[in-house]
Amino acid sequence: MEKVRIQDDLYTYVNQETLDALVIPDDKPTAGGFAQLADGVEKIMMKEFEEMSANKSYPNEYLGRACELYAIAMDSERKAKDGIAPALKNLAVLNEIKTVEDFSRLFKMLTIKNIPTPVNVGVETDMKNTKQHLVYIQGAGVILPDATYYRPEMAAQKEQLLGLWTAATKAVMAKTDLSPEDQDKYVADTLAFDEILAGLVKTNEEWSKYVEMYNPMATNEVASMLSTIDFGAILTDLFGHVPETIVVTEPRFFESFASVLNADTLELYKHWAYVKGLLSSCSYLSEELREMGGMYLRAITGVAVMSSIEKFAYNLASGTYSEPVGIYYGDKYFGEEAKKDITEIVYQIIDTYKARIKTNEILGEATREKAILKLSTMGVKMGYPDKVRAIYEKLVFNPEDSLFDIMLSLSEIRTLDMLEKLDQPTNPENWAMPGHMVNACYDPFVNDITFPAAILQPPFYSLKQTRSENLGGIGAVIGHEISHAFDSNGAKCDENGNINNWWTEDDFKRFETKVNQMIEQFDGIELPWGRVNGAFIVSENMADNGGMSVTLDIMSRTEGSSYEEYFSNWARVWCQKARDEYRKLLLAVDVHGPTLLRANMPPRNFKEWYEAFDVTENDQMYIAPEKRIIIW
Numbered sequence: 001m002e003k004v005r006i007q008d009d010l011y012t013y014v015n016q017e018t019l020d021a022l023v024i025p026d027d028k029p030t031a032g033g034f035a036q037l038a039d040g041v042e043k044i045m046m047k048e049f050e051e052m053s054a055n056k057s058y059p060n061e062y063l064g065r066a067c068e069l070y071a072i073a074m075d076s077e078r079k080a081k082d083g084i085a086p087a088l089k090n091l092a093v094l095n096e097i098k099t100v101e102d103f104s105r106l107f108k109m110l111t112i113k114n115i116p117t118p119v120n121v122g123v124e125t126d127m128k129n130t131k132q133h134l135v136y137i138q139g140a141g142v143i144l145p146d147a148t149y150y151r152p153e154m155a156a157q158k159e160q161l162l163g164l165w166t167a168a169t170k171a172v173m174a175k176t177d178l179s180p181e182d183q184d185k186y187v188a189d190t191l192a193f194d195e196i197l198a199g200l201v202k203t204n205e206e207w208s209k210y211v212e213m214y215n216p217m218a219t220n221e222v223a224s225m226l227s228t229i230d231f232g233a234i235l236t237d238l239f240g241h242v243p244e245t246i247v248v249t250e251p252r253f254f255e256s257f258a259s260v261l262n263a264d265t266l267e268l269y270k271h272w273a274y275v276k277g278l279l280s281s282c283s284y285l286s287e288e289l290r291e292m293g294g295m296y297l298r299a300i301t302g303v304a305v306m307s308s309i310e311k312f313a314y315n316l317a318s319g320t321y322s323e324p325v326g327i328y329y330g331d332k333y334f335g336e337e338a339k340k341d342i343t344e345i346v347y348q349i350i351d352t353y354k355a356r357i358k359t360n361e362i363l364g365e366a367t368r369e370k371a372i373l374k375l376s377t378m379g380v381k382m383g384y385p386d387k388v389r390a391i392y393e394k395l396v397f398n399p400e401d402s403l404f405d406i407m408l409s410l411s412e413i414r415t416l417d418m419l420e421k422l423d424q425p426t427n428p429e430n431w432a433m434p435g436h437m438v439n440a441c442y443d444p445f446v447n448d449i450t451f452p453a454a455i456l457q458p459p460f461y462s463l464k465q466t467r468s469e470n471l472g473g474i475g476a477v478i479g480h481e482i483s484h485a486f487d488s489n490g491a492k493c494d495e496n497g498n499i500n501n502w503w504t505e506d507d508f509k510r511f512e513t514k515v516n517q518m519i520e521q522f523d524g525i526e527l528p529w530g531r532v533n534g535a536f537i538v539s540e541n542m543a544d545n546g547g548m549s550v551t552l553d554i555m556s557r558t559e560g561s562s563y564e565e566y567f568s569n570w571a572r573v574w575c576q577k578a579r580d581e582y583r584k585l586l587l588a589v590d591v592h593g594p595t596l597l598r599a600n601m602p603p604r605n606f607k608e609w610y611e612a613f614d615v616t617e618n619d620q621m622y623i624a625p626e627k628r629i630i631i632w
């Protein structure tokens with residue numbers, strides 16, 4: 001086969017050999033790129049856990065507890081002996097619900113026991129005053145990956161997926177003490193309740209607009225929307241008092257709440273809660289139940305087998321004690337020299353953004369100053385935090401308990417800690433991601449970026465790579481995260497992360513034009529596994545565009561820079577082999593576009609791409625100058 005030309009398909013040109021050689025592990029939906037780095041970290045840390053456990057020597061008490069949990073999760077005999085009983089005992093509280101009043105009375109218990117309810121009460125940062133917390137309410141999740149799957153045009157796919165779900169769920173239900181007739185009824189009622197929810201909950205596209213979650217309302221107004229339950233009593237149980245304000249994240253759902261939960265639907269709810277509660281418990285029960293409980297998720301992601309018990313145990317333990325595990329990883333595998341170098345790159349990127357914004361045509365004079373202020377005050381978290389946050393002191397368990405009860409007791413500690421936060425200030429020192437996670441983020445409500453140590457490795461970044469490679473890798477990703485401060489969500493929050501309109505109407509109009517152009521650039525692109533929804537992924541595409549423009553600016557001022565190295569490494573970080581089922585799923589649930597497009601779409605907006613490889617209108621990766629978009 002003839003090799004593709006870089007001018008036609010940068011992604012394939014750079015990655016073909018790697019893609020040919022990549023094998024997706026049986027227990028994973030993807031290989032390469034982010035997944036490959038994550039697998040590497042997993043391997044290193046599993047070995048660490050084994051050595052610590054073998055030597056009974058732990059760097060600190062948290063890692064000691066993590067290793068203890070690791071050992072318990074790995075004990076298949078012990079888990080088999082405990083069987084399904086711990087989960088059934090937990091679900092028994094549902095038997096006490098005879099009326100909707102009982103539901104209100106037992107609400108706190110249901111929350112603590114992780115039993116699903118159609119109203120989830122949580123404490124989160126007040127988006128308008130990010131120094132404090134507010135109570136947020138959210139509806140329930142649906143069985144299918146997104147509410148859009150329930151629309152008439154998706155009927156065939158809906159039927160297929162619900163068929164998979166039903167088969168997997170019936171297998172789990174057969175392990176309960178219910179009669180076969182009851183098992184079937186519970187499953188049928190779960191599907192019926194799910195159908196009620198599906199018509200009301202938000203779609204993933206709607207959730208991607210963060211600021212629209214912020215609908216603060218007086219508590220008595222919310223209580224009258226939730227007229228079938230005693231919301232005041234529920235709040236008093238949870239907080240010891242009735243807070244004045246409640247943020248309603250999905251108004252459409254709660255306006256119809258009385259039709260979701262009432263005397264007529266109570267039975268449906270109870271069976272739905274039982275089934276969903278049981279399914280989410282399976283991981284912590286026997287290996288047989290873990291295998292059954294994961295069947296549906298594996299089916300919709302195309303994964304053949306569940307992960308090994310060692311990987312499962314490691315992920316459970318490192319997830320439970322994630323911050324201490326991340327600090328350990330970062331401290332050992334990410335050096336001070338690299339931290340210094342990468343921090344320098346970050347500030348170079350921030351300064352470049354400042355300079356570019358001074359002459360940017362979207363923002364007017366006054367808004368530019370505020371944008372620069374937002375950049376000046378942006379928090380930068382690189383690598384891993386200095387210390388573990390206070391909650392980890394409290395995360396202690398009784399090793400004699402079953403794995404299920406241990407996980408439940410730890411979850412109860414977290415839930416109570418979250419509820420107590422209501423009257424406490426927020427802590428901007430908290431890290432959004434642990435050091436061993438291969439990811440990065442911008443938090444619009446803190447105005448900070450987080451780059452865990454685990455992403456600061458090749459191909460993203462290395463002291464051994466050239467500056468051009470690092471700019472095309474981690475540099476463009478840093479620029480991506482920073483630009484989220486000015487995307488459709490970030491533009492609505494100020495330098496303190498508060499929702500605050502600091503843009504003029506004209507700024508917004510010009511910005512909206514760019515947003516629409518970017519939607520158009522991606523919308524409707526046909527891939528072998530589906531069609532792209534340009535509006536759903538627009539913020540991420542704008543961020544990729546911003547990341548590229550700011551790093552190309554730095555490239556132009558960097559001595560000895562190589563555009564070939566820059567663009568090649570940009571394409572390399574997006575290298576990914578994925579199962580078709582998983583690709584389809586991502587199109588519906590992931591705000592990021594497919595990696596092939598992330599690699600190939602942004603470059604064609606920049607003159608450097610055309611100049612570096614003599615790209616002309618005869619090449620696939622050409623677009624006419626008037627269609628090229630540069631935002632920042």
Ligand SMILES: [Zn+2]
Nearest residue numbers: 480484540543
């Ligand atoms: Zn992003």
